[in-house]
Amino acid sequence: MESGDAATAHAAGISTAGPDLEQGVEAGPESAAWAEGAAEHARATPRVRVSRAALLTLATGLLITALLSVAALELYDHNETRLLKLRARELSLVLSTAVPTLQTPLASAAELADATGGNAQKFRAFMTPLVGTGRAFTSASLWPAEGSRVAPTVIVGQRPALAGRTGEARKLFAEAKQSGQLVLTELLPGATPRLGYAYSVPGAHGGYVVYAENPLPASRRSQLAESTGFGDLNYAVYLGRSRRRKDLLVTDITHFPITGRQASTVVPFGKGAFTLVVTPARSLGGTFFEDLPWLVAIVGALVSMAAAVLTERVVRRRADAERLAGVLDRVASENRQLYTQQRGIAQTLQHALLPETLPEVAGLRISASYVPAASGIDGGGDWYDVVPCGPSSALLLIGDVSGHGLRAATTMASLRHAALAYASEDSSPASVLSKLSNFVNSGSPDYFATMLCARVDVSEHRISLASAGHLPPLLIADGEARLLEFEPDVAIGVARDWQYSETEVAIPPRAILVAYTDGLVERRGELLDVGLERLRTVALQAPPELDQLVAGLVRDLPGEEHSDDTAIVGIQWRT
Amino acid sequence: MADMNQRADLRVQTSRETPELTVVSVAGELDVSTARVLESAVEEACAPQPAELLFDLSELRFMDSAGIAVLLGATRRVPTVRLREPSPAVRRVLEMTGLTTVLPFVDP
Numbered sequence: 211m212e213s214g215d216a217a218t219a220h221a222a223g224i225s226t227a228g229p230d231l232e233q234g235v236e237a238g239p240e241s242a243a244w245a246e247g248a249a250e251h252a253r254a255t256p257r258v259r260v261s262r263a264a265l266l267t268l269a270t271g272l273l274i275t276a277l278l279s280v281a282a283l284e285l286y287d288h289n290e291t292r293l294l295k296l297r298a299r300e301l302s303l304v305l306s307t308a309v310p311t312l313q314t315p316l317a318s319a320a321e322l323a324d325a326t327g328g329n330a331q332k333f334r335a336f337m338t339p340l341v342g343t344g345r346a347f348t349s350a351s352l353w354p355a356e357g358s359r360v361a362p363t364v365i366v367g368q369r370p371a372l373a374g375r376t377g378e379a380r381k382l383f384a385e386a387k388q389s390g391q392l393v394l395t396e397l398l399p400g401a402t403p404r405l406g407y408a409y410s411v412p413g414a415h416g417g418y419v420v421y422a423e424n425p426l427p428a429s430r431r432s433q434l435a436e437s438t439g440f441g442d443l444n445y446a447v448y449l450g451r452s453r454r455r456k457d458l459l460v461t462d463i464t465h466f467p468i469t470g471r472q473a474s475t476v477v478p479f480g481k482g483a484f485t486l487v488v489t490p491a492r493s494l495g496g497t498f499f500e501d502l503p504w505l506v507a508i509v510g511a512l513v514s515m516a517a518a519v520l521t522e523r524v525v526r527r528r529a530d531a532e533r534l535a536g537v538l539d540r541v542a543s544e545n546r547q548l549y550t551q552q553r554g555i556a557q558t559l560q561h562a563l564l565p566e567t568l569p570e571v572a573g574l575r576i577s578a579s580y581v582p583a584a585s586g587i588d589g590g591g592d593w594y595d596v597v598p599c600g601p602s603s604a605l606l607l608i609g610d611v612s613g614h615g616l617r618a619a620t621t622m623a624s625l626r627h628a629a630l631a632y633a634s635e636d637s638s639p640a641s642v643l644s645k646l647s648n649f650v651n652s653g654s655p656d657y658f659a660t661m662l663c664a665r666v667d668v669s670e671h672r673i674s675l676a677s678a679g680h681l682p683p684l685l686i687a688d689g690e691a692r693l694l695e696f697e698p699d700v701a702i703g704v705a706r707d708w709q710y711s712e713t714e715v716a717i718p719p720r721a722i723l724v725a726y727t728d729g730l731v732e733r734r735g736e737l738l739d740v741g742l743e744r745l746r747t748v749a750l751q752a753p754p755e756l757d758q759l760v761a762g763l764v765r766d767l768p769g770e771e772h773s774d775d776t777a778i779v780g781i782q783w784r785t
Numbered sequence: 786m787a788d789m790n791q792r793a794d795l796r797v798q799t800s801r802e803t804p805e806l807t808v809v810s811v812a813g814e815l816d817v818s819t820a821r822v823l824e825s826a827v828e829e830a831c832a833p834q835p836a837e838l839l840f841d842l843s844e845l846r847f848m849d850s851a852g853i854a855v856l857l858g859a860t861r862r863v864p865t866v867r868l869r870e871p872s873p874a875v876r877r878v879l880e881m882t883g884l885t886t887v888l889p890f891v892d893p
Binding site: 613660 | 814817846847849850851854857858860873877878881882887
């Protein structure tokens with residue numbers, strides 16, 4: 211609606227600002243009709259349709275948002291995985307520090323047994339502080355390294371689960387003896403599964419094996435305390451290098467198999483190893499980075515929508531502007547058409563009003579011509595008449611109404627007919643002009659007209675001239691051309707009750723008199739006298755034959771872009 | 786004649802010297818293509834009904850009948866219309882059209 215109103219305002223503006231058509235009023239209602247048409251057009255266009263550009267903007271924005279979100283997610287993922295690996299390695303280091311705490315007492319006990327020849331009392335005294343609930347081991351025992359009988363000689367704490375499993379024990383001890391490192395058993399079945407450690411001094415003098423056991427925690431579950439610095443991890447520790455359920459030593463993970471992000475590392479433990487699997491309990495890099503992809507997605511979506519809305523507004527504004535421009539173009543082109551039409555009407559009218567044939571006047575040749583202004587400027591109000599009055603005389607009238615177009619042409623018509631009427635009453639030029647001036651000034655004219663009125667006495671070779679501000683006629687005789695200059699009176703329509711005066715001029719035999727309107731001599735930016743002198747010169751050089759002279763003057767004199775129409779009348783005395 | 790092809794340019798400046806006298810300075814070329822500019826300036830100048838309108842034509846290089854029509858139009862709206870320092874070209878046009886009595890010159 212808004213654009214419709216604007217269209218109305220602009221269309222109305224154009225019709226008045228456009229070329230003044232003299233009858234511009236007519237253009238008004240039609241412009242209003244165009245504007246209404248435009249407004250209807252605006253109403254008919256559904257406003258809910260979103261432009262393709264806006265949709266494209268939205269799609270592009272969302273695509274970019276999605277890409278950025280995915281990138282942020284990838285980055286987060288990558289970062290979390292990297293952090294998890296680091297944390298797993300840290301935790302494995304912590305776990306491996308457990309080796310010396312277990313190995314050192316067992317190694318010391320082994321040395322002691324070797325030194326004391328397996329003294330039970332000394333062994334018991336050494337190990338007792340280390341065995342019991344809440345201490346390092348639940349069971350410690352001393353075994354001879356070799357010999358046919360594989361059985362503990364001393365037991366501190368609980369009876370070892372290894373006792374009676376001769377094959378396993380033999381294999382374990384051989385391994386311990388050979389490596390000189392802490393060796394681990396398989397998980398030993400029982401009410402609570404146990405893990406056993408064995409140590410023996412390597413070499414020939416190592417005659418004993420110290421063996422200790424620890425039960426796994428209930429259901430093999432144990433939390434990493436928050437205070438250890440690993441509270442952000444869940445973990446599972448397997449015996450050996452496998453991740454079989456049966457080898458699970460301890461964990462705080464409730465659901466197996468472990469899914470999602472995880473890192474695993476093998477922790478060497480004496481002769482054997484543990485496998486550590488960790489999963490993040492929460493985001494390791496902080497919640498900001500966890501939320502970043504969502505943040506990007508939400509902000510991106512909002513920005514995309516804002517951009518789409520903005521694009522839509524711009525597109526609509528442009529569409530409105532284009533529609534307006536279309537309306538204005540149409541108005542302008544219609545105005546041009548009207549203008550051309552009117553120009554055509556004015557010219558047609560003008561031609562229709564000019565005498566079709568010139569009268570026969572004894573002893574006189576008469577020739578006249580009218581040239582409309584070059585296209586682009588409306589037709590003017592130039593006219594001429596030659597009226598016979600009496601047997602040997604005629605009245606020559608030439609005039610120029612100020613202004614252009616249809617109104618100048620109609621004004622010219624009324625002036626011309628009035629002049630003809632006054633001429634029939636009294637053929638004195640001054641009288642014709644005075645009456646005409648009174649006739650025009652009885653209204654309040656918004657134009658003026660210059661006029662030259664000449665009464666031609668053919669046989670007496672004399673003319674009487676009266677001028678209402680008109681340019682002086684040219685007299686060509688005896689190889690000379692001169693302007694018949696005299697004090698002119700004011701133009702018609704300028705002053706009330708003006709008494710026009712007459713000047714008499716004697717005419718040599720066969721002389722030519724040329725009366726004309728200003729289009730013949732006026733050129734923009736040039737002194738009038740220059741134009742008058744050009745007329746004089748061209749007239750002198752032209753052939754002395756009247757028709758050719760008149761034709762030559764209208765052909766040669768008006769400038770290239772003559773913006774005014776031109777009328778010219780020539781008469782020549784035959785004798 | 787290069788400037789024959791250029792569009793004529795006209796500059797009009799109006800100054801209200803006293804409540805009675807308004808001076809309209811016209812510079813450039815006054816013809817059918819620019820007369821409308823002067824016409825609207827005259828219309829504006831006549832609105833406060835000054836007793837005299839003085840056209841300063843010292844900078845006016847050229848005037849044709851369309852320009853004369855505007856000056857004559859002013860005589861119908863204001864009791865006195867006078868012209869100051871018209872150039873020889875303009876003066877000649879006014880003399881030729883017998884308008885020096887209706888549009889008298891003031892001596893500088």
